[in-house]
Amino acid sequence: MKVYKFGGASVKNADGVRNLRKIIDDEQQLFIIVSAMGKTTNALERVFMAAQQHDAKAALAEIASIREQHAVIIEELWHKPHTIERVEELFADLEQFVTATVYDPAEAEAWYDRIVAYGELVSTTIISEYLNYAGLPNTWIDMRRAIRTEQRHKDAEVDIEASTPLLRAAVEEAPTTIFVGQGFIGGAPDGTTTTLGREGSDYSAAVVAHILDAESMAVWKDVDGVLNADPKIFPDAVQIAELNYLDTIELAYSGAQIIHPRTIKPLQNKNIPLYVRPFGDKRKPGTVIRGMSAKVDVPILILKRDQVLLTIRSRDLSFVLEEKFAKIFALLEQFRIKANLVHNSAVNLSLCVDRNWHIDEAVAALRKAGFDVMKTEEMELLTIRGYTDELWRKYARSPKVFIKQSTQTTVRIVRKKN
């Protein structure tokens, strides 16, 4: 078995779906994981926000527009007026959910998951139907039943042990050898829908590869492979031919948008190679990620945006030492805030964290617990692995830099957003 993952950008229109079909043409044993088409997840987040504000009208208008975009893709794929009953049902369910259910703020994350999951449910339904129509019999797998996650919404981790018999049974029972399943979504022990965090489809694909003992996994993207920097930010980015698992985890953790940070572990445990390949050209080799690789000989630059710098000091000016650290981190964990960089002096602890919905609550809780907290918004975290003197001069010396931390090979810079 091989596992192929197609992201939203690669299936954003009918041409993309036809191209997917071309890519899988000669495969026999294949599990395809698909994201929501194009920017559907962002649009569904808007549906969620409208529902949260009890604005049913805005939510329905947004759903209507998502529905229309998918209707256009379907018509173009079938080259004639065509509707897919199952897709109609999914949109009807979604409308019903946002209009008939009373929003409970304590259930924000669960609601979010329930709503945004439709992106993947719809995209896989269309793709599975289209492949059948185009002569590639396949089985649509409901990943809400086949992937069991922990009981946590919006950013759930997969319970691989519990998922293994479920997914294997779904595959064994099926009459075909090609499967289409949703990335990004799963089911909690209580039966509710969960999601694995934005861009989580890579992680879904890795879990499937692990459970089915796949020979390889490939992520088909709109770039030639893994680059040493985001070309939109650093124009002279170049491609890297090979990476090892460990470096990839480091890069993903620092914010490189290669793949979701949780993707590597399930692959590494079974030594499954991961190929990052260009969707537009099947002949190009892309990048391979596996246990051993040639040394990367270019600096790698990773920019993580949407950061907040918290500077925390104990009000009695006692040193912010171990036992205080534990208290602070436990509090942050409670509000689901991740520290990306930690820097401490005798009395201060500075943390560069992801901005999230609960940041102000967390700051209030820290203050209540006896800390003075200074919050600086609009920050970025730049990581440079294998930095050169030139890069140091260019990035570490700017007056926008608040904190820099360096080792022999890597420098990490917290700076004000440009």
Ligand code: ASP
């Ligand atoms: N559709 C989801 C997102 O846009 C998951 C994914 O693309 O991997 O975040």
Ligand code: MG
């Ligand atoms: Mg996506």
